[in-house]
Amino acid sequence: MKRIFPLPLILALGALAQSTLGVEPPVLLKEAKPGEVLTQTLTVYNVGTRPVRVRVSLGDWTYDPMGKIQFLPTGTLKESASPWATFSPAEFLLEPKQSRPLTYTLTVPKDAVSGTHWGILFLESEDPNPPPGVPLATFRVRMAHVFYVNIGPLTSGGRITGIVPSPPKSPQEPYRFAIQYQNTGNTAQKLSGRFEVRDSMGRKVAEAEVEEVVVLPGQVRILPVILVGPLPAGNYTALAILNYGDPTKDVAADLPFTLRTPLSAPPGPPANEGGKGGTP
Structure with missing residues (x-):
């Protein structure tokens, strides 16, 4: 028995009272x-x-x-x-x-x-x-x-067919990308990877999480990526690097993009108001 793929579904038709x-x-x-x-x-x-x-x-x-x-x-x-x-x-x-x-x-x-x-x-x-x-x-x-x-025999293969950007409408919104991946083999894959942003000098300035998913043979998955700041305005390259289970081989694709206004950091927790008054 080889590695176990993540469970893709657990379903419910309602809540069974007091029973699981x-x-x-x-x-x-x-x-x-x-x-x-x-x-x-x-x-x-x-x-x-x-x-x-x-x-x-x-x-x-x-x-x-x-x-x-x-x-x-x-x-x-x-x-x-x-x-x-x-x-x-x-x-x-x-x-x-x-x-x-x-x-x-x-x-x-x-x-x-x-x-x-x-x-x-x-x-x-x-x-x-x-x-x-x-x-x-x-x-x-x-x-x-x-x-x-x-x-068997099993064949493994895959490719990134595109990276689609969705620029934010305001600096407070994240920059969204969609990685399009196709399983070109005949075996189910456990797909993992990373998403990086590099500046004009090739330095990594940001990264975002790529969800780990199962990709069935011959099928296409769209992997959403959410990029948050802080990130100054400028020209960048988005780099997607994915692995479909072969430890010796990754698949990659890049996309140049321009950030026309700075990307803000996500809002933090509310400031601590403690010390300004007694306990109610």
């Missing part, structure tokens, strides 16, 4: 060969004070370039691993403070193509005895276990 459903592990990555059978046992737990009825189902998921999750019927995606899965039990009752195992099996087709395949196992719970007069939907919670299956 969980699953461990929430995400899993396995290596497999065509024709291989994989079995995984999860632990489903209820840390709340009321019993819950849990129903299990399968689905597909993907996202748009901004990272908004989209849920789809099983087998919608050509990379879907959900049709390979069977599980037991499909429904069970979980008492307060109780946990129980849930086993699922992935039967990889003999003609499975190389690359990353993925799916999602939904666990939806509801209170079997909701208080009178309260809509049942109020007491539903849906959690997710995401599974990835890597089938």
Whole structure:
């Protein structure tokens, strides 16, 4: 088993009163060969004070370039691993403070193509005895276990297709950038990186955080970057440096831009007024 990707989604259909459903592990990555059978046992737990009825189902998921999750019927995606899965039990009752195992099996087709395949196992719970007069939907919670299956040979690659600037309308606003990245390989990637600003002499004068995300094979992600001051007016170069999991290789792109008015520092906490009067 290789590194585990961050969980891209945990969902809720409402607040389950006095009850919390969980699953461990929430995400899993396995290596497999065509024709291989994989079995995984999860632990489903209820840390709340009321019993819950849990129903299990399968689905597909993907996202748009901004990272908004989209849920789809099983087998919608050509990379879907959900049709390979069977599980037991499909429904069970979980008492307060109780946990129980849930086993699922992935039967990889003999003609499975190389690359990353993925799916999602939904666990939806509801209170079997909701208080009178309260809509049942109020007491539903849906959690997710995401599974990835890597089938070799795997190819890794990526590129930054652009950096789009959004200048501030006032010195108090941040300077916003959008890094456009494309996964050109056939395997899911854990993308990380940094964003720097350099002056006309090549010196780093500012930096901003780049969110760590998962990028599915062939897909595009837009990574928002927020740059705050203080930064004087002048000519600069924005530099995005990203890594998709290869410790020996980064991808980079730059964008010259002009800051026409100084960029202010973000507002600080209110000044301490202590000492000017007694305690109320």
